[in-house]
Amino acid sequence: MLQNQLFQEIPFSSIDENILIGHAHNATHTSGCTVIMSSDGEGFLAGVDCRGGATCSRETDLLKSGMLVEKIHACVLSGGSVFGLDCSSGVTRYLCENQVGYHTDVINVPIVCQAALYDLPMFLQDEIDTIPSQQQPNSGSNKGKFHLLPNYYEMGYQACCNARLSIQENARQFNSDNIDHHIEMNGNIGAGAGASVGKIHGTQTSMKGGLGTFAIQVGDLKIGALVAVNCFGDVIENGNIIAGCLKKNIQKKDPEVDDLKTCCESNADKFSTIFADTEMVLIEEYLKRKHDLNGFVLKDCDGNDHKQFMNSSSQHAKELQRACTNTTLGVVVIGRNAKFEKSQLSRIAAMAHDGFARSMKPSHTLFDGDSIFVLSTHRDDSQETTTTTTTNTPSNIDKKEYQAPTNLVGSLAAYVVEKAVIRGVKSARSKGGYLAHCDLQFHNKHN
Template structure:
């Protein structure tokens, strides 16, 4: 089985290899937080699936298959908890300036679904993404492979927090893509999970909760199965969010299915996942620019696999962070 931690960034690919998709990050230099925008300037059929019990989202209802609007123009992933949703206003302003949006006769309304993760304990919580941050992420967007790790929505991300933040490790942003018969499926994940992150090919824990001395990995799953007590997490204080995209044409129902099955990729490499304390949310986009399609079974298989690879990339690309008295090592520190 493929060991994802052995994939180079060029081998892993990225979501921007999907025709019609661009990515931009804004990382706040005042503290580790930020936002990431996935742009579809020409519009993309969208879907969403929320599995965590503590989500923070915007404009997800319009993605329901039975609702009117067919396409969206961007998806925002952001830190800052609920305050971070303000960054979507900046994304809308930038898109409006480009003449991009849903035609309502008197103008165009950009449609920007969004999801947040909780990074407030890392640094000064009064600093969080706002409309200017969302605008800056759009201005930085391009079709090149995007930076990974401590950037954008992953700047303040952490993983392995079941035993407290002091025993956690650094999370981040990761991306990957797979192309089959001229059709590409890619994913971009901001991993801020309560649980540990594993390589599903080898079952090796890459990053997660550490032992009390901080030098080794605790193995959250094994510890929970042994009935060990843990520190009760704060609801919504975690969350992995992301986007899976394809250049195959999709209906809204198919986009919803793609988002749903992409969560299988999270389940392969995050333990525990979709907890009462995570707001795990994945969006799906279909640009239709490949000019051809694959059957839905293959598309869903690629979506789950790309999501798993991107999640692994998120922790492998992360760098250690020390802020005040909090030290968050990265995967390379404990898995070397």
């Protein structure tokens, strides 16, 4: 764990004055998107690392070493799963209208990278509940549901407009040390609007996730993370679960899992009687059902294959189908004082995933699409010096070209990602029947 005497927390927008962040949502705030772009239209050098088994993304191949395009002009996180990828088209339209993009002979082509998370249960159920029962679409069919989806194209465009409107506010926050100014950037906002966590038993026992930001400054080096927390597993702080899969019946005792009671009871955090503990549930399911849950190659008790099992009407199969709907997304932004190549940024993105592993258990599962982008705001014509936190910089090296150590920045990236995940769930508020972390704090205080 890093010692906070070595750095200070800063507002996320103060990483660089050219950062613009915009959010947009559907009418019920149950799905949304977040866009990060630059006010000068120059874009960012970027890297990415996708670790989950169910990613949903756009233009990530362009971030590989050896690809023609060096910079991206916007990075988008959204809900909506594959439907939410339309947000990038709206962002592309906005950038094109503002003459931003990769220059060609006929038009500037905006390069927009995106990753989307799965929040369909929250907003679709919310929409269906507003329809008279006799007119509601069949739960087992897509018919009648597509028109309930938000217009993600317009949502992406609106997020850009909202980002542009925030320029004056960003300038004020860039010159401010007040972290409280950024409280509105966390929780049920943007890509975190429909996020939820702890879904191994489906939506009935999962909790509200959200968007979280966290940024620090070490010497002249600034780095921060913005994360939409929508994980299959539980969220962990200091070794204790703070949000995740709730117990179906807190008072129920299962004599078949006596051997696991010691493991569960050894967790001494104050919410230990509330959470099922996803990792313990996986073990319990394995011992009780003898299914190969380690690889999620499922067979029922009669030996039927995975497809037949998942299409069955059993309660366990339905729960697992609902559990296959996750993804936590992150964007790490590095201030302009640090200069990196594209390959180094992808390495930093890989190291940043340690922040997911520390704060979400389990993480990077087959049911998650965990992805992290890393954006560098460095400008080649910047008059500011490129610095390192080490004190033994050789005197014969021009500081303007001195690169901050990749290992250091990767370690810091993991730290800010971990803190952003925790802030995301702590800032979330109850929505659509999903309890939030703050509700558990209230419960614990009064019981």
